[in-house]
Amino acid sequence: MKNDKDKIARFTPAERVNHWVLALTFILLALSGLVFFHPSFYFLNNLFGGGVWARILHPFIGIVMAISFAAMFFKFKGENVLTPGDREWLKHAREMFEGDDSHMPEAGKFNAGQKLLFWLLLLCMALLLLSGLIIWRRYFSNIFPVWMVRFASLLHAASGAGIIALIMGHIYLAIWTRESMGAMLYGYVRRAWARQHHPAWFRQVNGEEK
Amino acid sequence: MALQSLDIKRRSATTTPPPGVRKSPEVAKLIDISKCIGCKACQTACMEWNDLRDDIGKTTGIYDNPRDLDENNWTVMRFSEVELERGKLEWLIRKDGCMHCGDPGCLKACPAPGAVIQYSNGIVDFHEESCIGCGYCITGCPFDIPRISKKDAKAYKCTLCSDRVSAGVEPACVKTCPTGAITFGAKEEIIHHANGRIADLKGRGFANAGIYDPEGVGKTHVMYVLQHADKPGIYSNLPENPGISPMVSLWKGAAKPLASLALGAVAAGAFFHYVTKGANEVSEEIEKEFENEKR
Ligand code: HEM
Numbered sequence: 001m002k003n004d005k006d007k008i009a010r011f012t013p014a015e016r017v018n019h020w021v022l023a024l025t026f027i028l029l030a031l032s033g034l035v036f037f038h039p040s041f042y043f044l045n046n047l048f049g050g051g052v053w054a055r056i057l058h059p060f061i062g063i064v065m066a067i068s069f070a071a072m073f074f075k076f077k078g079e080n081v082l083t084p085g086d087r088e089w090l091k092h093a094r095e096m097f098e099g100d101d102s103h104m105p106e107a108g109k110f111n112a113g114q115k116l117l118f119w120l121l122l123l124c125m126a127l128l129l130l131s132g133l134i135i136w137r138r139y140f141s142n143i144f145p146v147w148m149v150r151f152a153s154l155l156h157a158a159s160g161a162g163i164i165a166l167i168m169g170h171i172y173l174a175i176w177t178r179e180s181m182g183a184m185l186y187g188y189v190r191r192a193w194a195r196q197h198h199p200a201w202f203r204q205v206n207g208e209e210k
Numbered sequence: 211m212a213l214q215s216l217d218i219k220r221r222s223a224t225t226t227p228p229p230g231v232r233k234s235p236e237v238a239k240l241i242d243i244s245k246c247i248g249c250k251a252c253q254t255a256c257m258e259w260n261d262l263r264d265d266i267g268k269t270t271g272i273y274d275n276p277r278d279l280d281e282n283n284w285t286v287m288r289f290s291e292v293e294l295e296r297g298k299l300e301w302l303i304r305k306d307g308c309m310h311c312g313d314p315g316c317l318k319a320c321p322a323p324g325a326v327i328q329y330s331n332g333i334v335d336f337h338e339e340s341c342i343g344c345g346y347c348i349t350g351c352p353f354d355i356p357r358i359s360k361k362d363a364k365a366y367k368c369t370l371c372s373d374r375v376s377a378g379v380e381p382a383c384v385k386t387c388p389t390g391a392i393t394f395g396a397k398e399e400i401i402h403h404a405n406g407r408i409a410d411l412k413g414r415g416f417a418n419a420g421i422y423d424p425e426g427v428g429k430t431h432v433m434y435v436l437q438h439a440d441k442p443g444i445y446s447n448l449p450e451n452p453g454i455s456p457m458v459s460l461w462k463g464a465a466k467p468l469a470s471l472a473l474g475a476v477a478a479g480a481f482f483h484y485v486t487k488g489a490n491e492v493s494e495e496i497e498k499e500f501e502n503e504k505r
Contacts (some may be wrong), residue, residue, distance in 0.1 A: 006504070036321040036344060038466045039223040051322050051342035052363075099487050137345030137358060149349050150457040157461055161469040165476050172480035177490045192500040196492040 007188040008205055010109075018071050019184055025065035030164050032058040037157060059136045066129045073122060079109050080119065086112035109201040117170055124163035131156035215376065220328040222320035234331035238397035239370060239381060240404050241305050242435040243445065244411055244419075245391035248273065248287055248303040252383035252392060256285050259371065259382035279306065281359035284368040285383060288446035294438065304434070304445045305383070305392070308355045308368035310334045312428025315454040316365075318462050319350025325365075332397065332431035333372045338364040350462075352427055352452040370431065397431065407435050426453030 011019070032054045034041035048054040088105045089112035096104055110118070134144050134152035141149050174180050177197060183189045194202040218228040257263065264282035269275065273289040285307035292300045314334045317326040325340040326347060336347075336356070343363035347356040356367045371381035379385070380394040393403060404421045411419035420439025423429050434448070442448040 006500075036346070038470050039225050039321075039323060040467075040470060042223060042321070042323060045342075051340075055342045055344050096490075097483065097487070101490075135345075135349070137343070137348070138363070141345055141348070146349065146354065147455070147457070150455050150461070153346070153349055154457050154461040157466070158469075161473065165473055168473070168476045168480065172483075176480075176484060178492070190492075190500075192492050192496050195500070196496050197490075 006191055008191055008194050008202070009187060010183040010189050010194075011187050013187065015072075015075060016184055016187055018068055018075075022065060022068040022072060025061050025068060026163075026167060028061050029058060029065055030160075030167070032061070033160050034164075037160070059132060059138075062129070062132050066125065069121075069125050076110075076118065080115045082112065082115050082119075086115060089113070090116070106200040107198045108204070109198060111198065113173070117166060120166055121163065124159045124166065127155055127159040128163065131159065215327075215329060217330045218327050219330045220314075220317055221324050222317045222326040223323040228327070230330065232330075234329060236397040237331045237333070237370075237375060237395065237431060238400040239310075239384060239392060239394045239432045240400045240435065241432065242391045242393070242404075242407055243302060243304060244407070244416070244435060244437050245389050246287075246303045246305065247389055247391075248289060248301075249388060250275075250287055251386045251388055252305055253283065253285055253287065255382040255386035256368070257282070259374070260284065260369075279355065279367075280357045281361075281364075281366040284308070284366065290444065290446050292444045294441075294444075300437070302437075302445050304448060306355075306446065308334065308370070308432065309353050309427070309452075310368075310370055310431035311352075312430065313454065315350035315352050315427070315458060316347035316356055316367075317350075318454060319346040319458055321346055329372065331375065333370045333375065334431075335369050335372050336365055336367060338362075338366070341365050350454065350458050352449060352454060368432075400433070404433065404435055411435070411437060422448065424449075424452050426451050 031044050032048055035045045035048075035051060035054045035058075042051070045051040045054045048057055085105050089107060092103050092105070093113060095101070131152035133140050134149055135141060135156055144152075174184075179189060179193050180197070191202070194205070216229050216232040217234045218230055221228040262282040262284070264276060264280065267276050270277060274286065276283050276286060279286055285305055288304045288306050290302045290304075292302055294300065310333055312332065314326065314328060316336075317328055317334060320326045321344060322340050322342045325337055325342070326334065327337060328334045341364045343358060343365070345358050345365070347365050348354070348358070356365045358365050371379075371383075374381055384392045384394040393400060395403075401421070401423070408419045408421060416437045418438050418440040420436060422434035422436050422439060422442060434445075436442060436445065436448075438444060442450050
């Protein structure tokens with residue numbers, strides 16, 4: 001596949017491994033966090049060996065996710081800087097969802113939607129990490145005043161629900177945009193795919209090649 | 211931790227009615243601070259009945275001993291020296307412990323089904339077997355009462371001797387109190403008794419004597435007679451207007467089922483977008499262009 005002229009490298013093996021570590025820890029965190037979120041999700045505790053195990057495991061998995069996210073952040077932050085063209089892209093996003101992407105400004109390696117997601121995820125992760133440490137009763141909560149633990153509980157629940165919604169959208173768009181899953185699984189995309197979805201990036205890569 | 215019961219009024223993290231065919235009359239414990247001599251017999255009786263033994267602690271130079279509530283000490287006497295009028299020192303001793311709120315913050319915050327229950331008699335009880343050790347009860351409590359054990363990571367607090375009460379006897383602290391400062395009975399009767407005490411105190415010059423049975427937490431099933439009911443804060447920071455914090459109400463309120471529905475809506479929205487609009491594929495035009503290039 002690597003030597004296929006028809007393909008372009010999109011993600012390195014290290015980027016892919018880290019992405020899937022992040023994905024796995026996220027799913028475990030979402031499922032274990034929802035256990036405490038509302039009684040209607042309490043049954044999910046069975047996936048972790050009971051409520052006590054869910055309570056013990058969740059914050060430790062959170063630490064792993066935070067480290068993995070930090071790695072991804074530093075790797076991709078340069079490519080996610082929003083540009084004036086991105087504003088234009090977002091304005092036309094609706095048409096794209098309707099099925100007409102003929103008016104979309106040319107996206108680079110990441111389009112404006114992906115960039116926006118990137119920064120929103122950063123916000124949620126930062127809030128979740130900070131508030132998560134404060135509500136971690138075993139090690140930390142007792143050193144904080146109770147009003148702070150209360151505020152952190154509220155913030156953690158809100159940003160947890162927020163990040164779950166964001167990732168649900170992220171997963172859907174990865175399914176909706178055919179072949180993009182392959183980029184994260186195998187690292188390569190077809191040239192035609194790149195030309196279609198990320199034309200500016202396509203030209204950039206082509207220019208480098210020539 | 212009490213026995214199986216059929217008079218459960220509320221059960222934590224439960225959206226259907228708990229077993230409640232049996233109704234028990236509302237009870238209350240009254241702690242008359244004006245009669246308390248700080249002997250700590252109630253602390254001892256509590257440990258004895260509940261069979262709890264703390265490790266020997268350290269003296270810190272004040273009467274409070276142990277210094278705080280913990281998993282082995284469900285009630286502690288808090289001593290404060292107050293001079294409201296110059297030259298007139300008052301030694302105010304408050305027996306601290308669970309207030310058994312009508313609207314318990316611990317129960318509201320608890321995410322584990324059945325770990326906190328409230329009986330129709332008003333007692334709020336922890337079922338440690340269902341407790342997952344998250345500490346949300348501490349976050350929810352307006353009186354800073356529950357404690358998580360360092361050993362087993364379960365939450366503990368005063369049960370108002372729910373086991374004794376269900377068998378028709380008074381809590382151990384009440385039974386042992388040598389001055390009659392702690393009384394127990396049907397809430398109505400206990401309030402009647404408290405009013406008599408307050409009239410007596412007023413007659414002795416305590417113009418602001420009153421009962422502590424705060425509205426903000428739906429009233430309580432442990433009440434105090436205070437010589438200075440206008441200043442509860444002087445009794446080792448007894449809160450003046452306790453209530454479930456608005457932050458806890460927001461965290462545990464309607465926002466959560468709504469957020470859960472919203473998450474479901476995102477999933478459904480995505481699915482129906484796919485069904486109605488189809489996948490986002492590479493256009494045929496571009497495919498052809500690349501086909502030609504290859505040849
Ligand atoms: C970043 C590191 C994180 C830490 C240190 C952390 C820590 C915690 C802690 C201590 C709790 C209380 C339950 C317990 O004691 O286990 C909790 C609850 C929760 N967490 Fe996290 N967490 C983190 C990340 C996340 C993420 C990424 C999500 C979302 C996918 C999440 C979703 C939740 C939810 C929904 C709850 C329940 C909140 C509630 O009770 O309303 N957490 N977290």
